[in-house]
Amino acid sequence: MTVPLVPTVPEQQQPPQAARPKGPVRDRYFDLLRALALxxxxxxxxxxxxxLPLVFPSMGVMFALAGNLMARSLKRPAAQVIKSRIRRLLPPLWVLGVVGVTGMVVQGWGPSDDGHPGWWWLHLTYWVLPLSDPPYAEGLPGVHGYLAENWAVDLAGPLWYIRAYLWYVLLSPFLLKALRALPVATVFAPIALSAAFEFGYITLPGxxxxxxxxxxxxxxxxxxxGMAHQEGLLKKLPRYVVPSVAPAIALLGLWYATKHDFSQGNDLDSMPFAQALWSLGTVMILLHVxxxxxxxxxxxxxxDRPITLLNSRAVTIYLWHNTCIVVAMTIWDRLWGIDLMWQHFSWLLESPWPVLVFAWILIGSCIVWFGWAEDLxxxxRPQLWPDGSQGRRTRPKSGSHRA
Structure with a gap:
């Protein structure tokens, strides 16, 4: 008896399945934390x-998120990961350097400023690879009505973060190995180092x-x-450990700050040991949650759109926000020269909120002008305004399939 053949559909004609997202899925909770930090x-x-640093220790949060991402990336060869991270970090810095250093030189900054021309040129290379703080000019005149004097100090203010981030990236393969071998000791080793600096057990010249x-x-x-969270080490702890230990660490930092004249102008940023304790305790809670x-x-x-934009341009925003604030404040202060404004609206001129809005408008312009460096x-593909809306417009509708 002949068995009838059942027609089969060639593999290429099988109904396509819905495309699955490639690569790791973004953690939107981390995106929210990064946006709040910025x-x-x-x-x-x-x-x-x-x-404000007590309500939300932004720098501790940003470094924790970066450490988490670095540990995830180190599933690949370390040299490849370090090269990739450095490549992502440096072009936005170079753009800032081209604009900022050019402006400083135009206003008279040069090798003769510190009396050591050779060192000036050598230190200038830190604008290319910031293994140490890039140099900048002090005491420069401003641009009347638009840019306050000594503007280069504000422009260079965020550069410590880039330098610290670079060193964390370079040290991460060793930190990850130490974390896997001695997790508790590795996490608290920087705190011990901070205490040694604070109490004078370690002093260094220069x-x-x-x-x-x-x-x-x-x-x-x-x-x-952040690396420990990515490694799953925090999940291995009993659930009560972090809620019990983290508040005690944070409160110890707060207690130390209050004992050392914590106030406006003398806050956590000027108290490294207190900052270390408060940031660690707070970050532990945020990662536990x-x-x-x-x-x-x-x-x-x-x-979704503003948070996506902030995350897509985090380095650009951080590098340029100080300059944008200086420009916004300088232009806003010009309104004091209008009689109507200072006579009837002095309360508005003294308020920080209009300046904040103006500063964010300027930051938005920096995103457009300089943010492409992060894409490159x-x-x-470079985008002017990467808030995710373009991806949503091109995304297939529910129920449809890609060809």
Whole structure:
């Protein structure tokens, strides 16, 4: 008996399945933390309110998130990961250097300023590879009505973060090995180093090495804690450990700050040991809570575009926000020259909120003008305003299939 053949559909004609996302899924909770950290940094540098670093220790959070991402990337060969991270970090710095250093030189900054032309040229290479703090001019005149005097100091203010980030990246393969071998000792080693600096057990000559080690000891525990979270080490602890230990660490930092004249102008940023403790305790709680959202909760969906934009341009925003604040404040102060304004609206001229809005408008312009460097660094197609809306417009509708 002949068995009838059942017609088969060639493999290439099989109904296509819905495309699955490639690569790791973004953790939207981490995106939210990074966006809050950036907003808080801008607000703090505008107002100088001492309580803001207590409400949200932005730098500790940002280093913890970067450490988490670095540990995830180190599943690949370390040399490849370090090269990739450095490549993503440096082009935005180079853009800032081209604009900023050119402006400094035009206003008279040069090798003769410090009396050592050779050292000036050598230190200038830190604008290319910031293994130490890049140099900048002090005491420069401003641009009347638009840019306050000594503007280069504000432009260079965020560069310590780039230098610290670079060193964390270079040290991460060793930190990860130490973390896997001795997790508790590795997390708290930077705190011990910070205490040694604070209480005078370690003193070093000069400025560059002590500055780098101080930053490492202040935020190193947060970076390593982010790596520990990625490694799953925090999940191995009993659930009650972090809620019990973290508040005690944070409160110890707060107690130390209050015992050392904590106030406006003398806040956590000028108290590395207190900053280290408070940041570590707070970051421990934030990572312990970590809900790991692959999609936004319903209440936060409305903020998707601004949060996506802040995350896509985090380095650009951080590098340029100080300059934007200086420009915004300088232009806003010109309104005091209008009789109507100072006679009837002095309360508005003294308020920081209009200046904050103006500063963010300028930051938005920097995103448009300079943000493309982050895309080129990441080998992406440059976008002027990467808030995710373009991806949503091109995304297939539910129920459809890609060809």
């Amino acid at each position: 907003f808080r940094v801008v607000l703090y540098h505008l107002t100088g309110w001492a309580w 400025e560059r090495i002590p500055s780098a080690l101080t930053d490492f000891s202040t935020f190193g525990a947060c970076w390593i804690l 970590s809900p790991s959202w692959s999609e936004w909760p319903k209440r936060l969906k409305r903020f 660094a990441a080998k992406r």
